[in-house]
Amino acid sequence: MAAHKRVTVYVLSGFLGSGKTTLLTKAIDHFTEAGRKPAVIMNEIGEVNLDGQLIANEVPMSELLGGCICCSSRGDLATALKELVTEEQPDLIFIESTGIANPMEIIDEVTDASLILPVELKAVITVVDAPQLLELSRTSRGKTYRLMQEQIRCANLLLLNKADLLQEAALQEVDALVREWNPYASVHYTVFSQIDMRLIEILEEEQGQEQHLAAKHNDKKNNAQHNVNHHHEDHHDADSAHDIQRATHSSKDHDPHESRNKLHHDHDHDHAHDSRHHHSHNHVMAYTHFFERAVDSNAFEEFVSKLPQEVYRAKGILSFSDTSSRFLFQYAYREMDFVKITPKGDVPDVAVFIGENFSKDAVRTKLLKLESLSEIAAK
Ligand SMILES: Nc1nc2c(ncn2[C@@H]2O[C@H](COP(=O)(O)OP(=O)(O)OP(=O)(O)O)[C@@H](O)[C@H]2O)c(=O)[nH]1
Numbered sequence: 001m002a003a004h005k006r007v008t009v010y011v012l013s014g015f016l017g018s019g020k021t022t023l024l025t026k027a028i029d030h031f032t033e034a035g036r037k038p039a040v041i042m043n044e045i046g047e048v049n050l051d052g053q054l055i056a057n058e059v060p061m062s063e064l065l066g067g068c069i070c071c072s073s074r075g076d077l078a079t080a081l082k083e084l085v086t087e088e089q090p091d092l093i094f095i096e097s098t099g100i101a102n103p104m105e106i107i108d109e110v111t112d113a114s115l116i117l118p119v120e121l122k123a124v125i126t127v128v129d130a131p132q133l134l135e136l137s138r139t140s141r142g143k144t145y146r147l148m149q150e151q152i153r154c155a156n157l158l159l160l161n162k163a164d165l166l167q168e169a170a171l172q173e174v175d176a177l178v179r180e181w182n183p184y185a186s187v188h189y190t191v192f193s194q195i196d197m198r199l200i201e202i203l204e205e206e207q208g209q210e211q212h213l214a215a216k217h218n219d220k221k222n223n224a225q226h227n228v229n230h231h232h233e234d235h236h237d238a239d240s241a242h243d244i245q246r247a248t249h250s251s252k253d254h255d256p257h258e259s260r261n262k263l264h265h266d267h268d269h270d271h272a273h274d275s276r277h278h279h280s281h282n283h284v285m286a287y288t289h290f291f292e293r294a295v296d297s298n299a300f301e302e303f304v305s306k307l308p309q310e311v312y313r314a315k316g317i318l319s320f321s322d323t324s325s326r327f328l329f330q331y332a333y334r335e336m337d338f339v340k341i342t343p344k345g346d347v348p349d350v351a352v353f354i355g356e357n358f359s360k361d362a363v364r365t366k367l368l369k370l371e372s373l374s375e376i377a378a379k
Pocket residue numbers: 014015016017018019020021022023051098099161162163164165190191192193313330331332336337
């Protein structure tokens with residue numbers, strides 16, 4: 001297949017609620033207006049694709065739901081890429097990863113797929129929730145912080161988003177932090193992921209290999225800094241996307257489990273007992289609640305405002321007992337947002353709650369109570 005026929009692939013990375021979908025909708029509008037055909041692979045931790053509601057119907061979309069790409073069985077992403085390429089012939093594919101995905105694993109999967117499919121990974125674009133990163137850098141520095149760090153290190157283009165919520169001095173503090181982790185990416189302050197789309201177009205024109213070189217350099221730099229224990233030096237010595245592909249290719253001749261080991265990184269030592277899955281986000285959990293009846297909007301808002309700190313992301317589509325329209329509800333890093341929506345297709349009233357070690361039962365019990373209160377009020 002001729003090299004120029006390859007479909008450009010961009011990976012959109014960034015922690016939960018940082019602004020990836022906000023960027024995606026803008027990028028789709030831009031490229032569509034420019035006469036290009038974008039397609040989307042959307043990965044969601046929850047069982048329903050709520051972000052997909054924001055993507056126009058005519059944009060081809062493949063959904064990987066109910067888990068994170070980098071945890072799902074190897075091949076799901078390649079299958080989705082293959083289907084889109086053969087059935088839709090797009091010019092570009094955006095892969096929106098879940099906010100808890102480690103982009104290195106997705107880079108591996110896409111470069112692996114590019115051996116057999118006419119696709120080329122051009123860049124990783126990471127959206128950073130600037131206020132959240134700043135707070136974590138000053139306080140907890142736990143697993144979420146480390147995951148954000150990995151997402152930042154892999155990027156070719158970095159958006160320091162939610163700049164509206166920070167003063168200039170604070171933004172500069174975040175800027176210095178991310179540049180220390182990733183001196184190769186271009187860094188831009190954004191509000192609602194508003195960026196000059198030429199910055200994304202430029203990435204398409206550049207050599208994919210050089211892009212990955214940057215990512216790999218950062219990967220190495222981090223290895224040195226944080227003493228991450230990589231078991232398979234052969235892979236980590238690879239200096240370019242080409243080398244990544246070669247490593248992938250050669251390992252295919254062997255036991256598939258072994259090849260997965262070779263390709264993947266041991267980012268989290270808490271889970272070293274599982275030889276095939278080394279993820280920095282095993283601590284993250286999701287609860288999906290399907291509503292049986294509409295709840296009161298004020299009571300729901302109050303419930304969300306009192307969610308435990310461990311729940312750091314929630315979203316849903318809801319009917320309220322006191323409003324006529326349905327709403328897309330968003331909650332990210334303590335900010336709440338409700339937008340009127342007419343859902344595409346037959347979507348139930350549903351909300352997904354994502355966080356770290358929170359009690360799903362407690363969230364469920366409170367929501368059931370809200371439902372029963374509105375039932376009593378209706379009588
Ligand atoms: N104040 C403020 N809010 C923003 C900004 N960008 C996005 N948001 C809001 O943050 C919430 C999450 O945005 P999304 O684009 O859905 O984030 P995401 O990264 O796709 O979220 P996940 O898919 O759950 O990981 C939404 O309510 C957005 O409206 C910003 O620059 N400033």
